Structures are given as structure tokens and as C-alpha cells.
Amino acid sequence: MVLRDNLLEKRGLGFIHPACAFIYLVLALILTMCTMNPMLIMMSLMAGISYEIHIMGLSRFRRYIPWLVLIFIITTLGNMVISHNGAHVLFRLNDNRVTLEAGLYGAVFGLMFAAAFLWCDITQRIIAGEKITYMFGSIAPNMGLIISMTLHYIPMLRKRLEVVHAAQVSMGRGDYKNRWDRAKQWGKEFSIVISWSLENSIDTSGVMSTMGYGTGKRTNYSNYRFKSADGLFLFIALALAIPAFIVVLSVRFKVYYYPTFGAMCSWKQMAVASVGYLIYMFIPFVAEKFFKWH
Amino acid sequence: MALIRFENVNFTYPGAENKALDNINIEINDGDFVLICGPSGCGKTTLIKQLLPEICPYGHREGRIVYYGLAHNPDVYDGQNKGCDLDELSPRDLARTFGFVGQNPQNQMVTDKVWHELAFGMENIGTSQEIMERRIAEICEFFGMQSWLNKDVASLSGGEMQMVHLAAVMVMEPRVLILDEPTGQLDPLAARNFLDMLARINQELGTTIILVEHHLEEAYAMADMVVAMDEASVKCVGNPRDVAGELGFRAGLPSALIIAKSVLDGAGEKMPVNLIDDLPLNVAEGQKWLRRLFHERTSRSTHEMVAHTADRQDDVSIDQIQTWDVVLKTQELCFAYDEGKAVLQDCSFSIFRGEIFTLLGGNGTGKSTLLKLLSTTLKPAYGTIEVLGRKLGGFKDSIQLKRKGDKTPLGYEGMVLLPQDPMALFTEITVWDELKEVLDGLPYSFDEKNGLIAGMLEQIRLTGYEKRHPYDLSGGQQQMLAIGKLLLLKPRIILMDEPTKGLDYDRKIALGHMIAELASEGISFLIVSHDIEFAARFAHRCGLMHDGRIVAVDRAKSFFAGNSFFTTAANRMARRYFPEAILPEEVIELCKKELVE
Numbered sequence: 001m002v003l004r005d006n007l008l009e010k011r012g013l014g015f016i017h018p019a020c021a022f023i024y025l026v027l028a029l030i031l032t033m034c035t036m037n038p039m040l041i042m043m044s045l046m047a048g049i050s051y052e053i054h055i056m057g058l059s060r061f062r063r064y065i066p067w068l069v070l071i072f073i074i075t076t077l078g079n080m081v082i083s084h085n086g087a088h089v090l091f092r093l094n095d096n097r098v099t100l101e102a103g104l105y106g107a108v109f110g111l112m113f114a115a116a117f118l119w120c121d122i123t124q125r126i127i128a129g130e131k132i133t134y135m136f137g138s139i140a141p142n143m144g145l146i147i148s149m150t151l152h153y154i155p156m157l158r159k160r161l162e163v164v165h166a167a168q169v170s171m172g173r174g175d176y177k178n179r180w181d182r183a184k185q186w187g188k189e190f191s192i193v194i195s196w197s198l199e200n201s202i203d204t205s206g207v208m209s210t211m212g213y214g215t216g217k218r219t220n221y222s223n224y225r226f227k228s229a230d231g232l233f234l235f236i237a238l239a240l241a242i243p244a245f246i247v248v249l250s251v252r253f254k255v256y257y258y259p260t261f262g263a264m265c266s267w268k269q270m271a272v273a274s275v276g277y278l279i280y281m282f283i284p285f286v287a288e289k290f291f292k293w294h
Numbered sequence: 295m296a297l298i299r300f301e302n303v304n305f306t307y308p309g310a311e312n313k314a315l316d317n318i319n320i321e322i323n324d325g326d327f328v329l330i331c332g333p334s335g336c337g338k339t340t341l342i343k344q345l346l347p348e349i350c351p352y353g354h355r356e357g358r359i360v361y362y363g364l365a366h367n368p369d370v371y372d373g374q375n376k377g378c379d380l381d382e383l384s385p386r387d388l389a390r391t392f393g394f395v396g397q398n399p400q401n402q403m404v405t406d407k408v409w410h411e412l413a414f415g416m417e418n419i420g421t422s423q424e425i426m427e428r429r430i431a432e433i434c435e436f437f438g439m440q441s442w443l444n445k446d447v448a449s450l451s452g453g454e455m456q457m458v459h460l461a462a463v464m465v466m467e468p469r470v471l472i473l474d475e476p477t478g479q480l481d482p483l484a485a486r487n488f489l490d491m492l493a494r495i496n497q498e499l500g501t502t503i504i505l506v507e508h509h510l511e512e513a514y515a516m517a518d519m520v521v522a523m524d525e526a527s528v529k530c531v532g533n534p535r536d537v538a539g540e541l542g543f544r545a546g547l548p549s550a551l552i553i554a555k556s557v558l559d560g561a562g563e564k565m566p567v568n569l570i571d572d573l574p575l576n577v578a579e580g581q582k583w584l585r586r587l588f589h590e591r592t593s594r595s596t597h598e599m600v601a602h603t604a605d606r607q608d609d610v611s612i613d614q615i616q617t618w619d620v621v622l623k624t625q626e627l628c629f630a631y632d633e634g635k636a637v638l639q640d641c642s643f644s645i646f647r648g649e650i651f652t653l654l655g656g657n658g659t660g661k662s663t664l665l666k667l668l669s670t671t672l673k674p675a676y677g678t679i680e681v682l683g684r685k686l687g688g689f690k691d692s693i694q695l696k697r698k699g700d701k702t703p704l705g706y707e708g709m710v711l712l713p714q715d716p717m718a719l720f721t722e723i724t725v726w727d728e729l730k731e732v733l734d735g736l737p738y739s740f741d742e743k744n745g746l747i748a749g750m751l752e753q754i755r756l757t758g759y760e761k762r763h764p765y766d767l768s769g770g771q772q773q774m775l776a777i778g779k780l781l782l783l784k785p786r787i788i789l790m791d792e793p794t795k796g797l798d799y800d801r802k803i804a805l806g807h808m809i810a811e812l813a814s815e816g817i818s819f820l821i822v823s824h825d826i827e828f829a830a831r832f833a834h835r836c837g838l839m840h841d842g843r844i845v846a847v848d849r850a851k852s853f854f855a856g857n858s859f860f861t862t863a864a865n866r867m868a869r870r871y872f873p874e875a876i877l878p879e880e881v882i883e884l885c886k887k888e889l890v891e
Contacts, residue, residue: 219423
């Protein structure tokens with residue numbers, strides 16, 4: 001599991017310079033969230049699902065499915081209850097019209113929401129660990145340092161909590177039956193760890209200043225270099241983003257739900273225009289094909 | 295050529311009557327390996343902190359510290375270098391010039407990855423990406439740490455952390471490397487590696503090194519110049535071999551040197567000059583020195599001397615120990631974190647009442663896992679632990695215990711654990727409250743509690759410190775306070791995790807005497823440690839942990855006498871003549887006996 005994630009950081013989209021990959025992923029997210037066109041959203045959703053399955057395996061992805069379905073059902077039913085627009089009345093609930101169009105709108109909204117969730121999840125998996133530090137560090141070096149220090153602190157605190165807990169248990173304070181006593185004991189252990197770590201951090205801050213921290217402007221060391229592949233990737237991504245944005249934003253390809261569901265152009269025209277969008281969404285697969293280690 | 299000169303430097307802490315540094319005049323040459331030694335509280339750390347204004351404690355300083363190494367000073371190489379006052383250096387210049395390595399490896403780690411740790415100092419002084427990449431690559435070559443580069447700092451051992459910090463300091467190319475007891479928290483092997491790296495840095499890069507150290511067994515012979523301090527002033531300065539005879543203290547010096555000096559002091563008649571002039575600084579030199587001593591003094595061969603063995607009055611035979619009550623017994627303990635890689639296998643041993651048992655062994659042999667099993671934070675995969683006749687461990691057992699209304703054998707009147715870092719026990723804001731906290735919920739009246747606390751303060755020699763914050767105590771006092779907390783629980787067994795870590799020689803001895811005293815009152819000790827000298831001096835029995843089991847258990851003396859590598863320096867030096875002598879005193883005594891005959 002861990003091995004897979006480590007590999008992920010280095011291959012396919014993870015191989016690309018984090019800044020380029022981040023730009024691509026953010027654009028994909030925007031392209032997903034700025035449209036209510038069911039055809040485009042299905043494309044984005046399909047791309048998201050297949051890439052997630054590709055990088056995390058079907059068995060792990062399966063755990064997401066109930067949640068995605070739940071989102072879909074909630075938005076569909078929710079919109080049917082809230083919105084009463086639409087020509088096709090299915091039935092009346094408490095004197096309110098429940099329409100087919102409202103249901104459809106809710107359903108597409110649910111799909112959009114699910115797709116957006118998947119793209120966020122992909123971003124979180126690709127831009128992970130050191131790449132976060134790098135992304136922040138290159139914008140604001142101090143911010144990057146704070147994140148790095150936090151990432152250093154978490155495992156250290158966990159280790160210390162173990163030590164403190166062992167010492168407390170061996171003082172006979174392990175098994176309290178009363179919930180209040182247990183909470184009090186936990187609070188005690190936590191407070192030991194915090195004051196212990198604060199005391200030690202004085203030492204750390206001394207070391208930081210002997211290493212020149214705070215003597216002026218900092219630079220930021222980066223493990224990532226801008227490769228020709230990154231430039232190519234970014235160029236292709238941006239080039240494909242143009243037709244994709246046109247189909248998303250242009251009035252000609254607008255879809256409307258009320259009073260009845262329909263589109264400004266024929267679905268055939270729409271399908272032709274969406275080719276760019278489709279390719280954009282499947283770029284990660286192409287990247288997987290090109291940037292692998294063997 | 296002088297690089298740094300202290301001119302009549304005095305330093306007084308605010309509110310203190312005595313000076314912490316009294317008229318210091320020393321000159322440190324460019325490229326020298328300088329060792330600053332002396333008993334605790336003699337001002338060693340205060341002295342080196344004068345070179346590090348960023349972390350120098352607040353106080354009043356008089357005198358001048360002159361630095362001659364400013365690269366942009368055109369006078370540097372034409373013999374007219376007047377140097378500049380240290381205070382004139384900018385913070386950035388100071389950071390570039392003086393690298394600092396302190397005692398606690400964990401506290402010196404700032405970031406989450408090793409590469410970031412290496413880059414941290416250079417980032418701070420605004421180095422460009424190209425130069426940083428180049429320097430990091432170079433330093434990885436020098437330290438041989440390429441494979442560490444992408445590791446999480448949290449996954450490193452203490453010795454590795456210290457090495458990473460040293461690399462992170464060296465990558466800034468300091469002129470002077472200042473180290474304050476850098477090996478205090480390391481196990482002997484890591485300490486050795488660290489010192490070897492210092493020697494390489496000094497010899498191959500020419501970096502000036504100023505090292506403050508208590509434990510001088512290895513470090514002493516490495517230095518070009520020794521500065522011996524006592525009572526805030528410098529007592530003698532010079533080449534380690536030259537000043538060896540003048541040093542006013544013995545604590546922490548190489549065993550060979552201690553033995554040679556003591557034998558010479560004790561010999562009433564005049565000794566051959568070459569024995570006096572040529573004091574041994576390490577084990578090999580010590581062996582030669584002994585050979586020469588006995589060759590010149592007596593004509594007998596080594597075979598005749600083998601018969602002599604040292605007698606310790608307090609020695610208890612192993613048969614005697616085994617008649618004592620068993621208080622802690624483990625049987626066939628097995629444990630693994632990952633499947634297929636056993637950390638403990640068939641680990642069985644017993645601890646007897648009033649016994650000091652020291653468990654030695656390197657990192658990763660399963661010592662700390664054993665402690666976790668004993669303190670029930672981990673459950674054994676197989677095997678049983680019996681504490682004071684009650685079973686410990688398995689889930690079923692603890693349920694049964696509760697049903698019977700029996701209390702767990704941990705804590706009050708049972709078994710307790712002293713963690714490696716005493717701070718892991720402190721919760722309160724004064725020493726008094728700290729001790730009082732232990733008695734909460736125990737069946738004592740208010741007056742009884744106060745009596746117990748006052749008595750304990752006396753026992754741990756902290757009377758007068760009641761109102762202090764535990765964190766304001768010295769390392770040794772913190773250790774004592776932690777022990778005091780545990781003693782209030784009237785324990786029958788005390789588990790100790792590296793109790794001598796970071797303590798100087800005198801505090802170690804004081805701790806050892808306290809443990810011995812408590813043991814004679816019937817408390818049993820299981821001490822997990824790397825400290826061979828401590829074990830040799832105070833333990834009744836020693837065990838060697840290897841590959842998840844205890845491979846050798848014996849009376850301390852026979853244990854070390856039977857080992858060839860894993861034994862004290864004094865024993866290694868003199869084993870050809872006195873195989874059973876494991877402490878310097880014993881060797882000295884036997885030498886004297888031999889000389890008299």
C-alpha cells in the first residue's frame with residue numbers, strides 16, 4: 001500500500017513537476033465545477049473514476065462507491081424537495097410540485113459533486129508529502145518551513161506520547177474503569193507531552209538561530225527541477241484547456257433544465273465540441289503511458 | 295596562527311556572586327582540535343557559548359574575544375592581522391563562521407526530511423539553489439549518507455540524527471565547529487562513529503574544532519590541545535600528552551591514563567623516567583605501558599601473575615543470588631512488529647529480590663521492546679511474564695485480575711518504569727507538587743503525605759528545591775526527582791531505561807550508589823543500558839541481549855572477564871595480567887600489590 005503511494009509520487013502525473021501537475025489538476029477541477037452539462041460531467045466523472053482506480057486499485061476504490069452514491073441520492077432527492085420549477089410534474093408533496101426537471105438537475109449536480117470530489121482526491125494523492133512543502137515553500141519560504149516543521153513534529157509527539165503512556169501505566173495508572181478518570185489521565189499524559197515538547201523546542205530554537213535562522217531573507221531549496229517533459233506537459237495541457245473552456249463557458253453550448261431540459265445546440269454538435277474536453281480529462285492516462293520507469 | 299583569542303574574559307550570571315568565567319586567556323589556533331574538559335559546573339559550556347551570541351545565556355561579560363578569520367579582511371595573511379571583536383560580526387557572519395552541535399539529537403532536528411535538514415542552514419543564509427545542490431551532494435559524499443537523503447527524520451536513530459545535524463552544520467562550511475557534549479545521548483558505537491567523523495573533518499577539511507566533553511575515553515587522545523578547566527578558570531592548556539600529568543581531576547579520563555597516573559602516584563620510590571613521561575592515552579598504549587612497568591620492575595613472566603585476582607568485598611556469588619526470592623520472571627517471550635521478523639524470541643530470565651541486573655546490548659537487539667512488554671504497552675505474542683507471583687500481560691489475565699479484585703502488579707508496591715528522559719514523568723510546576731501528585735489517591739493522611747514528601751526530598755538530595763520548577767533543575771537533579779516520584783510508590787521492582795545517559799561521571803557514581811543502597815533494602819533493579827563501566831561497577835549480574843534473546847547471563851565480574859570485546863577499557867588493557875580485574879581501581883590495586891612483592 002505504502003509502496004504504491006511512493007511509486008505514485010514519481011510516475012505518471014507524479015513524475016511531472018509539482019507546479020505543472022498542480023496547474024493541470026486545478027484546471028480540471030474548475031472545468032468540472034463550472035458546468036452543469038451532463039455530457040461533460042459524465043466525461044469528467046469517468047476520467048476521475050478510471051484514474052482513481054488506476055492509481056489506487058479497484059479494491060481500495062470500492063470503498064468510495066457507497067459515498068459517491070450517497071452524494072448522488074442526497075442531491076437528487078434534495079433538489080426535488082427544494083426546487084419546484086419544471087414542466088413535468090411527477091406528483092405533489094404537501095401541495096408542492098415535485099418535478100422531473102428538478103430531479104434531473106439534482107442528479108447532474110450530484111454527479112458534478114462526485115467528480116469534483118474525485119479530482120480533489122487525485123490532487124491530494126499526487127501533490128503529497130514533500131510536494132506540499134515545496135508548493136508552499138516556493139510561494140512563501142517561511143510557510144514551507146512551518147509545514148515541514150509540523151510534519152516533523154507529528155511523529156515526534158506520537159513517539160513521546162508512547163513513552164509518557166508507558167511510564168504512567170507502569171505507575172499503576174493504566175486501567176481506570178471510570179470514564180472521567182480515564183479522561184483525566186489522558187489529559188495528564190497529553191499535558192506532559194506538550195510541556196516536555198515546549199521545553200525542548202527552546203533548545204530547537206537555539207539551534208535554529210545558530211544555523212542562521214532569522215538573519216535575513218531565506219531561500220528555498222527545491223528537490224524539483226523544471227524538465228523539458230514538464231514544459232511539454234504544461235503546453236499540451238494549456239492548449240487542450242482552451243477548447244475545453246470554450247465548450248464549458250460558451251453560451252452556444254449551454255444546457256438548461258427549466259422549464260424543460262434541453263440544450264442550445266444539437267447533441268451531435270455538442271459531442272463534437274466536447275472532444276477537447278474529453279482529451280483534457282484523460283491527460284493523466286497519457287502521462288501514465290509516457291512517464292513510467294520501465 | 296591564532297584564530298580566536300580570549301583576552302581576560304570574565305562572565306557573571308545575573309544575581310550570581312561568583313564568576314562563571316574567571317579571567318580566561320586562551321588562544322585557539324586555526325585548524326586545531328581543541329578539547330575543553332573539567333568537572334561539571336566548571337564553566338566549560340559557558341565558555342563556548344561566548345562564541346555563540348545567539349544562544350549565550352544572559353549575563354555580564356568583560357574582556358575581549360578576538361576573531362582573526364574574517365575572509366574579507368585584507369590583513370589576514372600579511373602578518374598584521376589585528377583581528378576583530380567578535381561582537382562586530384553580523385548574525386549572518388556568525389552563523390557562517392561558527393557551527394554548533396549540542397547534546398540532544400532530537401532537539402536539533404528542525405524539518406521532516408533529511409535533505410531539508412541539510413538545506414536548512416543554507417536556506418537561512420540565502421544560498422542559491424545551484425550552490426545548495428552542489429554542497430548537499432558534496433556533503434553526502436563526505437558523510438556517506440546518500441541513502442538517507444529521502445528518509446523521514448523521525449525514522450532515524452539518535453546517532454543518525456546527530457550525524458545528520460553535523461552534516462547540516464558542515465554544509466555551511468563553518469571555520470569553527472563548536473560541540474557541547476555531542477555524544478552524551480548516544481550509545482557507545484554511535485559515539486565512536488561521531489568522534490571518528492570529527493577527526494576526519496578536522497584532518498581532511500582543516501576545520502577548527504572546539505569540543506566540550508565529559509566522557510574522554512576516546513576523545514582525549516584525539517585532541518591537539520586540551521583546555522582543562524576548574525572553578526571557572528583555565529587550569530592548564532597544552533598537548534594532551536604533555537598536560538596528562540598535570541590534570542587535577544580523574545573523572546572521565548581514559549582508563550589507561552587513570553591507571554598509569556594512580557600507579558605512579560602510589561609508587562613511593564622513583565619510577566623510570568620513560569614511564570612518567572610516556573603516559574598511555576588508549577588501551578593499546580596502556581598495554582605497552584603495563585608491559586614495560588612489569589618488565590622493568592619484576593623479572594617474572596606473565597604466567598605467574600595470572601593467579602592474582604581482585605577481591606571485591608561486596609561481591610555476591612551467583613549461587614547466593616539464586617537463593618533469593620524471584621520477583622520478576624519471564625518465560626519464552628516472543629514478539630514481532632512485522633510478521634516474519636521476530637524482535638524477541640524465547641526470551642527467558644529471572645530477577646531476584648534486591649538484585650541489580652543490567653541488560654546490555656546494541657541497538658535493535660530487542661531491549662526496548664522487552665521494556666515495553668514489561669510495562670504492558672505491548673502484549674507478548676507468546677510467553678508469560680510473572681511479576682511478584684502475579685501474571686502480567688495477556689488480555690485474559692487482566693480480565694481475571696479485575697474479576698478477582700486483584701490489583702495490577704504495576705505501580706504502587708509493584709513494578710515501576712523510569713523512562714529514559716525524566717521529563718516524561720513531570721506534570722506539575724514545583725518539585726513539591728510533583729512528589730505530592732504521586733500520593734494522590736493513596737491511603738495516607740495529609741500529615742503522613744507531607745512527612746513522606748519531606749523525607750523523600752532529603753533522600754534524593756533536593757531539600758531546598760521544593761519551590762523550583764522541575765524543568766529548572768539540572769539533568770542529574772531531574773533524574774533524582776523522577777526516581778523520587780517512583781520511590782514514593784514503594785516499588786518492589788524498578789525498570790530503568792538508560793539511566794546514565796547524559797550524566798557526567800560524578801552523577802553516574804552518585805546514581806550508582808543510590809541504586810546499590812536501595813537494592814540492599816530489597817528493591818530489585820532491571821537496568822537496560824549501554825554503559826559498560828556503570829554495569830561493571832554496580833550490577834550484581836549482567837546479561838547480554840542479542841538477536842531477541844539473552845545470550846549470556848553471569849555475575850558482573852565473570853561476565854566481563856569472560857567477554858573479549860564487550861568489556862571495560864581497564865579490563866581490555868590489563869587482561870593479560872589480571873583477567874578478572876574489570877575496574878580501574880582493581881587494576882591499580884593489583885598493580886600496586888605486584889610492585890610491592
